[in-house]
Amino acid sequence: MNRRNWIVTLVVLVVFGLLAIPKLMPDAKSGMNKKGPGGPVLVGTVKVGTGSLSTTLTAAGTLRAEEEVELRTEVPGRVLSIHFNEGQQVAKGSLLLKLNDAELKAQLKKVNANLRLKEQTERRNKSLLEKGGISQEAYDLSRTELDATIADKELLEEQIRKTEVRAPFTGKIGLRNISVGSNLPAQALIASLQQTHQLKLDFQVPERYVALVKPGLEIGFTVDGSRSAYKASILAIEPRIDANTRNLLVRARVSNLSQELFPGSFARVNLALNQDNKAILIPTQAVVPVLKGQKVFVVSGDSVVERRIELGQRRDSVVQVLSGLEKGEEIVVKGVIQLRAGSKIKTAL
Numbered sequence: 001m002n003r004r005n006w007i008v009t010l011v012v013l014v015v016f017g018l019l020a021i022p023k024l025m026p027d028a029k030s031g032m033n034k035k036g037p038g039g040p041v042l043v044g045t046v047k048v049g050t051g052s053l054s055t056t057l058t059a060a061g062t063l064r065a066e067e068e069v070e071l072r073t074e075v076p077g078r079v080l081s082i083h084f085n086e087g088q089q090v091a092k093g094s095l096l097l098k099l100n101d102a103e104l105k106a107q108l109k110k111v112n113a114n115l116r117l118k119e120q121t122e123r124r125n126k127s128l129l130e131k132g133g134i135s136q137e138a139y140d141l142s143r144t145e146l147d148a149t150i151a152d153k154e155l156l157e158e159q160i161r162k163t164e165v166r167a168p169f170t171g172k173i174g175l176r177n178i179s180v181g182s183n184l185p186a187q188a189l190i191a192s193l194q195q196t197h198q199l200k201l202d203f204q205v206p207e208r209y210v211a212l213v214k215p216g217l218e219i220g221f222t223v224d225g226s227r228s229a230y231k232a233s234i235l236a237i238e239p240r241i242d243a244n245t246r247n248l249l250v251r252a253r254v255s256n257l258s259q260e261l262f263p264g265s266f267a268r269v270n271l272a273l274n275q276d277n278k279a280i281l282i283p284t285q286a287v288v289p290v291l292k293g294q295k296v297f298v299v300s301g302d303s304v305v306e307r308r309i310e311l312g313q314r315r316d317s318v319v320q321v322l323s324g325l326e327k328g329e330e331i332v333v334k335g336v337i338q339l340r341a342g343s344k345i346k347t348a349l
Contacts, residue, residue, distance in 0.1 A: 040346040044334030053279035061203030061267040067195040074162040099163035108156040118146040171195040199254040204247035212273035280321040299330040
């Protein structure tokens with residue numbers, strides 16, 4: 001072997017030696033993390049306890065006025081006068097709009113004059129009938145003419161009434177859509193009138209919660225544009241479930257004396273449907289997802305057993321257990337990932 005081949009062989013042996021050293025040396029770090037065969041797993045445990053838990057439902061709702069109507073004309077005509085200001089609070093029965101009724105009043109004046117004549121004729125014929133001066137047929141004719149004239153008067157008075165638009169209830173009037181002098185057709189929109197000192201809140205509840213929703217139940221809600229939380233009380237429930245959505249329509253009443261809330265606003269509704277003061281609650285980190293469910297590891301002496309559980313509501317760091325655990329049992333909450341059924345454990349202090 002020449003000198004060059006000898007040097008190459010030496011270099012190769014040195015390289016293989018360096019690569020083999022880590023495999024021959026003990027892995028101190030690995031040895032610290034691995035337990036020996038059958039060694040216990042260091043875990044953290046807690047006792048299963050109970051707490052207070054309410055069934056809370058969140059729903060989307062809409063605020064509506066207690067009473068709301070679009071003010072419209074009943075008959076066509078020219079606007080003679082307007083008796084309200086936009087945004088004004090008006091009382092029930094107050095005059096809001098007057099259409100021109102000069103022609104109708106002239107006709108009513110004529111009918112009134114004719115009515116007086118018919119009344120005099122009827123009284124005279126009645127007196128003559130009692131004395132035998134006229135026949136019953138002649139009297140009946142005068143009576144019929146009097147009744148027809150009275151009907152004509154009532155018709156004209158009703159037509160004159162329709163030239164006035166009055167507030168059907170006390171409320172706040174909106175923006176007007178007409179001006180004095182406008183020639184309006186029948187059913188022309190004048191403005192809207194809304195009663196807002198109280199509001200209605202409509203929202204829907206899924207079918208499975210129907211038995212928990214009752215009139216008088218207090219609910220909370222929030223609206224966009226306000227940081228305040230508001231309260232309402234359920235007023236009524238629709239007596240049927242919508243076949244398309246399988247939801248139940250619920251209506252609540254809201255006090256709005258401060259006028260902070262507006263009809264048409266979107267509301268986020270929160271319902272506390274029932275209160276369970278003995279709900280079994282466990283930390284969420286104790287739950288291990290498995291096929292078709294969840295499980296926990298229950299401490300049994302110096303080892304653990306698997307237990308299938310049924311979960312209910314989740315609240316931050318805890319979850320409700322509907323079945324599978326009893327109060328007072330001890331479960332693993334730390335080191336869960338290293339466990340198997342029957343694993344030996346050592347509880348951390």
